[in-house]
Amino acid sequence: MFNYLKFIRTRNFPHIWCPGCGDGIILKALIRAIDGLDISRDEAVMVSGIGCSSRTPGYVDINTLHTTHGRALPFATGVKHASPDLNVIVVTGDGDATAIGGNHYIHAARRNINLTVLLYNNYIYGMTGGQCSPTTPRGDRASTAPYGNIEPPFNTAGLAISAGASFVARADVYNVKRCEKMIRQALEKDGFSLVEILTPCPTAYGRRNRMANPVKLMEWLRDNTVPVQKWEKLSPEEREGKVRVGVLADTEKPEFTAEYRKLIERVQGE
Template sequence: MLPEIEQYFRLEKLPHMWCPGCGNGIVLHCLVKAIDKLCLDQDRTVMVSGIGCAARASGYLDFDTLHTTHGRALAFATGVKFAKPELNVFVLTGDGDCTAIGGNHFIHAARRNINLTTIVFNNNIYGMTGGQYSPMTPNACRATTSPYGNLERPFNLAELAIAAGATFVGRATTYHTKQLTDLIIEGYKNNGFSLIEVVTHCPTSFGRHNKMGSPADMLKWQRDHGVTAMRYENLSPEERSDKFIVGVLHRCEAPEYTAEYQKLQEKFRGR
């Protein structure tokens, strides 16, 4: 491990419990690199996670860490951030955790524009329970609960976040690590709700069922299918069908919830 990031890990908790070839470690690496570049105070930074493979990330990180209930990371994080706005709060969650059971908290955290940096590890599957389809599993893909191919359509999580009111939305992959680190930095700097969707790979429970090859092959798939907005513009509809845009997808200004509440407190204190 690079010496500059070692300090952010609970080394005694490693090695991690993720499968060989899993992309989650890459996301963690980018997260702590971003934190290092931002020079965040380790004592004033909180990691909140839900339940699932991605959510186990909090236990490996040397901060105040809160491993919560399934789907509820954003709701717990709202409590932490609203009670103590001076803390930096990151939310680490998977696609099942965030978009299925936690979907309601996701759209409302975005709507409220509370200053949380949310990183969604999107591996298109429930990994911890052994490979069931999630709201982010592409149509026709196989999972243990869609053995004949998924009949449902996946969310476009970024568009969902934008429609719900998020003020920063970005997407990267575990192949595009430099970009991912930069997006986390940008997301943190945004004073409001930030979503960073990370397209990551689950070779064990998604790749295997869908004949996607080795972990390296899955990374190459990310390289070949995640394209910049500019490149996407110039693609034909056929070419676009299996591509997705990576980079900053949305940025806007809106009042941040805890700051607005602080103003309210100042106005009505002692009345």
């Protein structure tokens, strides 16, 4: 038994997420990861944007900042840059991070600022009623794609790697221990650390795509996620329709706030 109660704001429970929504599973994995790392709650800040995922801060007993749609990363950048001693965790969704906040997403990754970013990817705009997002798979239905989505989806993790993030992983809520491990690694990493977490949205996504039962979506994650080691052994045909999970990038790069500290020392030394 893990005692979550010391980390959560019980007054706000039961939470607002729908039955079978995976967001609560991610929150629990995050709490366990934080607990294992000796992070002070007083010095931890959680920043989010708008959407289902972004309601996470209301439930965590740390400093929490629920901002505007797409802007979690700039707010978090301000917090971290002004006060680098704070541990800053960003919680965002596929629409929040890669549509309205897409510009901040690539630039925060490029800057490699020491933020831990959990991107809850449920393939849909849940809170606004199931509109398609930049990660909705081609052919899937959404309230704004009633005849099926004709657009190709973003590779969100790949985008962060290309932009310069030092740590990028993909996890899912079925394989929940792996998810916790990825989050812990991201928290430990100095630099922009992204964990994209595949999470079911039975209400807005599943209902329109023959997976209204949360169990169906969990089974989909079980049957279609492939760990990186195994992925390497698959043929292109075998990879079709599957999603690679695990650590996708882990490199050492200059971190923004550390570089700025050096700049201050250089200027003050002159």
